Amino acid sequence: MKFKALVIDIDGTITCKNRELHLGAVKKMRTLNVPVVLATGNILCYARTASRLIGLGGAVIAENGGAVTVRYDVNGIFEGSLEECEKAFSFLSQHFKLTKLDPTYRKTEIALRRDFDLEEARSLLETQPFDIELVDTKYAIHIKSIKINKGIGLQKLAGMMGFEAEDFVAIGDSANDAEMFEAAGFGIAVANGDERVKEVANYVTEASFGDGAVEAIEFLESNGWI
Ligand SMILES: O=C(O)COP(=O)(O)O
Numbered sequence: 001m002k003f004k005a006l007v008i009d010i011d012g013t014i015t016c017k018n019r020e021l022h023l024g025a026v027k028k029m030r031t032l033n034v035p036v037v038l039a040t041g042n043i044l045c046y047a048r049t050a051s052r053l054i055g056l057g058g059a060v061i062a063e064n065g066g067a068v069t070v071r072y073d074v075n076g077i078f079e080g081s082l083e084e085c086e087k088a089f090s091f092l093s094q095h096f097k098l099t100k101l102d103p104t105y106r107k108t109e110i111a112l113r114r115d116f117d118l119e120e121a122r123s124l125l126e127t128q129p130f131d132i133e134l135v136d137t138k139y140a141i142h143i144k145s146i147k148i149n150k151g152i153g154l155q156k157l158a159g160m161m162g163f164e165a166e167d168f169v170a171i172g173d174s175a176n177d178a179e180m181f182e183a184a185g186f187g188i189a190v191a192n193g194d195e196r197v198k199e200v201a202n203y204v205t206e207a208s209f210g211d212g213a214v215e216a217i218e219f220l221e222s223n224g225w226i
């Protein structure tokens with residue numbers, strides 16, 4: 001099996017435990033001869049800046065698939081349901097004191113500080129008619145549409161790049177990477193990954209964070225898969 005591209009998560013995967021960019025992972029990605037796509041729950045400008053500074057081509061998936069761009073010089077494609085997310089946010093705000101993260105730049109979903117009871121919020125949301133889910137990435141809790149995720153974002157972006165989603169190998173660390181693993185041809189969870197992402201992974205690294213990303217790429221190279 002030979003993959004034509006790599007799609008890799010940012011926070012918790014190419015970062016260190018303290019969330020600094022992992023320079024070993026950067027160096028490793030720079031040696032690859034296939035396109036490397038960054039996929040994140042974070043906002044589009046975060047993803048694009050990371051891609052530029054790492055030296056990648058600007059193809060990114062941001063806002064958990066709500067924002068997709070294929071190069072720096074084209075505008076992002078946004079798809080989401082901020083309105084529905086805002087309704088869910090207003091409802092939850094009756095029960096919890098919630099703090100939005102980067103609301104100015106986030107166009108398709110809402111990210112919240114992880115300072116409220118997630119399971120209680122999920123139970124409350126079940127009483128409401130919203131097509132919304134709460135996803136905890138260990139860096140934020142996202143109020144997002146159930147119709148948008150990194151896997152759907154990958155399918156969209158793959159088509160724009162002349163690939164199939166199965167042509168990609170995916171590497172990630174948390175629940176918001178699970179659909180991307182299912183859409184890609186192969187999924188690798190880093191050791192610090194949560195149980196949801198490890199459930200759907202084809203391989204789990206020994207090493208954590210950016211060291212895990214380096215190990216994942218070396219595993220692929222040693223098998224001649226990338
Ligand atoms: O923005 C987040 O919540 C986490 O981002 P990630 O998808 O890059 O891990």
Ligand SMILES: [Mg+2]
Nearest residue numbers: 009011012173
């Ligand atoms: Mg992550």
